Amino acid sequence: MIYFNNVSKYFKNVLAVNQASFDIKEGECTALVGVNGAGKSTIIDMLIGNLHADKGNITSDFNLKQQTGILYQRTEFPDLIRVRELFELYTQLYTNHLNMKEFKELTRFDDEQLNQFATHLSGGQQRILDFALTVMGKPRFIILDEPTSAMDATMRKYFWKVIEAYKKEGKTIFYTTHYLEEVEKMADRVIVLSKGSIVNDNIPSIIRQQVRKSTIHVPIKYQHLLVKEIQSEFQIKQQEILIISEEVEDVLMQLIKLNINLNEIEITKASLADYIFEEENLS
Structure with missing residues (x-):
């Protein structure tokens, strides 16, 4: 058109x-x-x-x-x-x-x-x-x-x-x-x-789908385990532990080894807005 x-x-x-x-x-x-x-x-x-x-x-x-x-x-x-x-x-x-x-x-x-x-x-x-x-x-x-x-x-x-x-x-x-x-x-x-x-x-x-990173939300009660054992970088925000990673499967394997209940976590893909601002920073 x-x-x-x-x-x-x-x-x-x-x-x-x-x-x-x-x-x-x-x-x-x-x-x-x-x-x-x-x-x-x-x-x-x-x-x-x-x-x-x-x-x-x-x-x-x-x-x-x-x-x-x-x-x-x-x-x-x-x-x-x-x-x-x-x-x-x-x-x-x-x-x-x-x-x-x-x-x-x-x-x-x-x-x-x-x-x-x-x-x-x-x-x-x-x-x-x-x-x-x-x-x-x-x-x-x-x-x-x-x-x-x-x-x-x-x-x-x-x-x-x-x-x-x-x-x-x-x-x-x-x-x-x-x-x-x-x-x-x-x-x-x-x-x-x-x-x-x-x-x-x-x-x-x-x-x-092209967005590279996902965020794994973990309850704050597991902070003591993550501080000692987790190999991925994380941050604490609003009583949650946020692990931002491109390798979600690897992070989940680490959480399983720490006996963290996967039913208590949430995984979210980066939003379209996250993608747009990420591209702006990379360009």
Whole structure:
């Protein structure tokens, strides 16, 4: 649907995006993740045409400008415009658009909120209003840049329920977020960006399988045994002993020799967030 072909972008002598190549597939929800400064916003700006690649090219199978809706990280509404007026304004921009019933269902606004100045809404309400205006023209492709910023937990849960419904409709969604649990739950595919370069591009479950380390959680009551006998490094945190290792089987054999009850331990794989920050440190 959309194709990045060896795209690079410089700001003066700084390489912000380095030979990025990836496809955005129709009907998929793709997450672009990385620490601050990794190049995420630059990729989005090139995708929507605010910036142009210095090398490589971006192509698509459809008219990006006409069929794309973008939710920016931050939008400031005019001081003296009401929610209803914003709705009416945006309906003038599109031939095919949300009607008032659909708009109210999406935002969950009542008549009182529709008549409020947009700037008087809460931060989360302003964000869902911004999203509703983003999809007012029923775009084929939706870009979300940190969409749940300013939302509380309840609003975030509702927002991703809405996105799930859009996925079922076959919409193509491309988003960035700092809430990595949103990536693991929602993304069909994850593109990991580090210092301008793509270091991984795969489905979340496969990326998690590539994580090298696991954490073995052992009850604190076994501390005296581990201090004397365990060969692996460990740390104590919140009344647990945490053994972080790439060789889980070896650690388990050590615990068995110490007569530690394996029914009392827990093994967790490093999260997607752990992987992302590990890659950033290694790159």
